[in-house]
Amino acid sequence: MASDKVFGFEEVAKHNVTKDCWIIIAGKVYDVTPFMDEHPGGDEVLLAVTGKDATADFEDIGHSDSAREMMEKYHIGQIDASTIPVKRTYVNPQQAPSHVDKDNDFLIKVLQFFVPILILGLAFGIRQYTKAE
Incomplete structure (x- = not known):
C-alpha cells in the first residue's frame, strides 16, 4: 500500500x-499536485x-x-521524523536581550497568529476577484 x-x-x-x-502534515506525506488549482487559498499557500x-x-x-477527509486521497506515505531538520537560530551572547519585554512578547505572538x-x-x-473576470 502506498501509504x-x-x-x-x-x-x-x-x-x-x-x-x-508534496507536503508533510502530522507525520504523513501528501502529493497535493492534483489539488493545486482547487485549493481555496491558491497554489501559493501550498507551495509556501x-x-x-x-x-x-x-x-x-x-x-x-470535509477538508481533512479529502486529504486522504492525496496521502502517499509517512515521513521519517528523524530526517526532519531541527530549525535552530543562533543568537550571539553579546546580542541576547538581558530581559524579556512582556508587552513586546505578547505583540509578537498576536502578530504571529494574525498575519x-x-x-x-x-x-x-x-483569487476570488480574478476568477470573476
Missing part, C-alpha cells in the same frame, strides 16, 4: 513546484509550506472535517 511507504525529508522537499508538490513540516500551518487555519490569517484572506480574496 505505508516511508519518505526521508530531503526526498519530500524536492517536490516543491506547482507541477510536483513545502520543505518543512506544515502541521502547524495546517492546524492554524482551522480546516473543516498568516490576513495573508491567506488576501490571497483568497485576490
